Amino acid sequence: MSNKIIEGCTFHHIALQTSDFEKSLKFYTEGLGFEVYKTFVASSGKNVALIDIGEGSYFEIFSDGEVKEDKRDYAGRYFHLALKVNDAEAAYQRAIEYGGEEMGKAPREMELPTTPPMPVVIGFIKGPDGEELEFFQLR
Numbered sequence: 001m002s003n004k005i006i007e008g009c010t011f012h013h014i015a016l017q018t019s020d021f022e023k024s025l026k027f028y029t030e031g032l033g034f035e036v037y038k039t040f041v042a043s044s045g046k047n048v049a050l051i052d053i054g055e056g057s058y059f060e061i062f063s064d065g066e067v068k069e070d071k072r073d074y075a076g077r078y079f080h081l082a083l084k085v086n087d088a089e090a091a092y093q094r095a096i097e098y099g100g101e102e103m104g105k106a107p108r109e110m111e112l113p114t115t116p117p118m119p120v121v122i123g124f125i126k127g128p129d130g131e132e133l134e135f136f137q138l139r
Helices: 021-031 088-097
Strands: 014-015 035-041 049-053 056-061 081-084 108-112 118-126 132-138
Touching: 021 035, 021 049, 021 056, 021 088, 088 118, 088 132
Parallel strands: 014 056, 081 132
Antiparallel strands: 035 049, 049 056, 108 118, 118 132
8 A cells, every 4th residue: 555645655764862882783783684774974973874674664773872761651752663574483582682671571472453353473672772672473
């Protein structure tokens, strides 16, 4: 399905401020298999990496962020990044091996209460800066 109002509109990227740029870069590339597409230094002086998730979607990380209190429920902020995968359990375990933090939400089968119900397997981990990642598998 394509956007009928804004022609050519698709998802391009989401950006994440990191406290340890190299640690995050390693987690997302070596751990999750994303590939560096472009790197540059922003006008703010921060290092930036635009990382290819696959299928024309990107994840962007910025260096030199500050660690602040949890803002999960703060309006206007994204609170997790969902990654569509073929095997949620394998992706979850790989993320843990590369420094992802378990948060009591290991992959589990469930049905989303859509019409008709959508059978899925989902699991959540925290990345290097506490960012939440969801592994989303359609069954």
